[in-house]
Amino acid sequence: MSSSSFGLPQELFLDILFRLPIEDLVRCTAVCKPWNSSIKNPTFISTHLEKAISSNNSSTDNRRLLFRLCTTQPKPNPIDKSDVAYVEHYSLRFDNKNVAEYKQLHFPANKFRSVDGCFRIAGSYNGLVCLVDDMTCYADHFILWNPTIQKAVRTARPTVNYFSHGPFEAFHGFGFDSETNDYKLLRYVHLDHNRKFEVIVEAEVYSLNSNSWKVITDITPSYGICSPFRKIYGNSFVNGAIHLLAYDRKEGYGYMARHRNLILAYDVSREVFREMELPDYFSDEYVRLNDTEILKYGESSIAVMTDDSERREIYLWVMKEYGEASSWTKVWVEDWWGSVLKVLSFRNNEEVFVIMRDGWIGLCDLKRKHFEYVGDEGDGVQSILSRRGYPAVDSFVESLVLLDKATPLWNVIDASSSPDVDDDDDDDDSSDE
Secondary structure (H helix, E strand, O other), X not given: OOHHHOOOOHHHHHXXXXXXXXXXXXXXXXXXXXXHHHHOOHHHHHHHHHHHHHHHHHOHHHOEEEEEEEEEEEOOOOOOOOOEEEEEEEEEEEOOOOOOEEEEEOOOHHHHOXXXXXXXXXXXXXXXEEEEEOOOOOOOEEEEEEOOOOEEEEOOOOOOOHHHHOOEEEEXXXXXXXXXXXXXXXXXXXXXXXXXXXXXXXXXXXXXXOOEEEEEOOOOOOOEOOOHHHOOOOOOEEOOEEEEEEEEEEEOOHHHOEEEEXXXXXXXXXXXXXXXOOOHHHHOOOOOOOOEEEEEEOOOEEEEEEEEOOOOEEEEEEEOOOOOHHHEEEEEEEEOOOOEEEEEEEEOOOEEEEEEOOOEEEEEEOOOOEEEEOOOOOOOOEOOOOOOOOOXXXXXXXXXXXXXXXXXXXXEEEOOOOOOOOOOOOHHHOOOO
């Protein structure tokens, strides 16, 4: 029996470790080599995650929400007043009635270094947040970040980029492959080669396990996508698939082109695409998807929100039975001139977080049609509303994911508030006490 377990049976010793707060577990990796090895073991990390998810499901007191907000501040020596810097703010809040703040999360902007000045979240899963720098086609910068343990991995450079393929628009979605215990990032790229009557696409997927990209060749036909610049928050991963809005062009080009609108579901385990139908509203061949977004509906289905500028209304549908087109149900209509700008995410399938036109975040009960602002009195939540600084709200579980990742296979970033240092995760730094 190892002396590092204080004479306790290994099973009991590990059970004690599982009960520790994550911050304490990370500190324990520096106690000695056996502890470091035990806590960074992939099996320990997976079991710890399973226990955390089970705890969240058993009690609402244990559930957390991830909030991403953005503010601006003047740049040093600005050219004019509009020359501002974007500041990203991340926090965890209790998933309860008041949605009170649980803790602030340090965001190491100086280490992540967004090319465009601000990241967008392509999704989060199992405590891992996928940050994408995709506001311009010149950027191909992607980071997988665990804010709880303040560790991140910068992905390898994608195969499809501006220098290899020229201008493009791209959708990015993040998901988890439960069959291989792997986290994957999908890039669906719509190339712009001025071929007015042809849609040219490339798709590739990044695997965290291999730290590499793989081109997906089985996409028939070549579906077009709506402008990603209108895409605010990309978390559409549910039932093992990443969902994106697309169209199959029938004839013509430009504003009067006829399209067949649809949802593409990408199975992250089988690595194949399949079609899903949208609500009947989108069967109109001239309806555009630029003001439409896909949301998670609980953990087993999806929802669609659209902003109908002609009717001046916001619509929200949910797919009551996943995969059944007949189960699309309209659950909410909001006057376009009202105070709500967009739906951010669902909570408990009966409430939605919304962003107001003044930047404040609110919570709306769909059944009771009751609305209230998020946060305790004097502790409201507000963000700027530019496409760079749009807020995001999602369920979140604190985990140890990435703790076992080390250089040189991965480009690891120490995301703590300490000065920039290389994080080699060298076990020789631990003592043999």
